[in-house]
Amino acid sequence: MEIRGVLAEAASGIRRARSIVPRGWLELSALRWELYAVLQNVLDAMAMIVADLGLRKPSTYAGLGVALREAGLLSGEHEELVKEVAATRNVLAHAYRKLGREDLERITRDLLPRVAGLIEALARVAEERGLDPPSPRDRLSRVFERHGVVLAYLFGSRARGTAREDSDYDLAVLLPREEVGVVEEVALALELAEELGVPPDKVDLVVLNKADPGLVARVLR
Incomplete structure (x- = not known):
């Protein structure tokens, strides 16, 4: 999937996550999956941008923000946000059983709005650099x-x-x-x-x- 498509799917995932009311285990599982998918898609899109621009490939997801900030494509604030995105993604992937309703709601409430801004910034980078032009x-x-x-x-x-x-x-x-x-x-x-x-x-x-x-x-x- 192209960069724009991955970012669009991440944005759609944010809307879906916000629409889920976690009343029981089924809704909690759905919300957990949507949150993980959103963060993974954002990190995947960043990795694609780094590769397409021929930038230094970092060894960790958290390093993607560093690489794009060093290239003048993201701000220092975005760099720190990427580290938070990577850390949260790891928790959702490997320690999801420890996450309760309040944890997931906090991620939805506090992190997703900032991730939406990061998605917009990455979309601008892709457009300005001529990456992944529309088919x-x-x-x-x-x-x-x-x-x-x-x-x-x-x-x-x-x-x-x-x-x-x-x-x-x-x-x-x-x-x-x-x-x-x-x-x-x-x-x-x-x-x-x-x-x-x-x-x-x-x-x-x-x-x-x-x-x-x-x-x-x-x-x-």
Whole structure:
């Protein structure tokens, strides 16, 4: 999983941990796991950043903050936070039976808000250093989201794996409204071409809302 994906999963884990009300052993186990997964994902993302930038590889998780602070990428405060994250992760991994409800709630209340700030700082580092750039699929997904596309489908030679370097991108989309104007269709095609880094005439866009049944059948075949 890419750096951004690992950080996104850590952020999602924070939201899940905050939503858990530990009434019994089942909820306590779920909370313990979410806390461990959040901290592990943050440390994994940091290790990936250190490796991608060719920085000195530390021998411990706690050293990741030192390496990134020495490179001018994290603050001294973040460095100390990473040490706390690593120590807490170790306790959750190896001494979890000693942790009670109050311990887990304290981690959720006191540590996770600061970890959320660390995640944001690491995401900025990845973006500013050009690490783990968004994939074409991610970029296209954002275009589809902006236009309210309900379904997007790649067909033709690129879907079959038989495309040449200069082959067109054949894309079919379904929009949430029956009436789709030419201006909207052209705007969507232009944005898709820009994200793909190809001339507009290399994107063949089929709007399924207005396509004839024969074409729809060929697209979905």
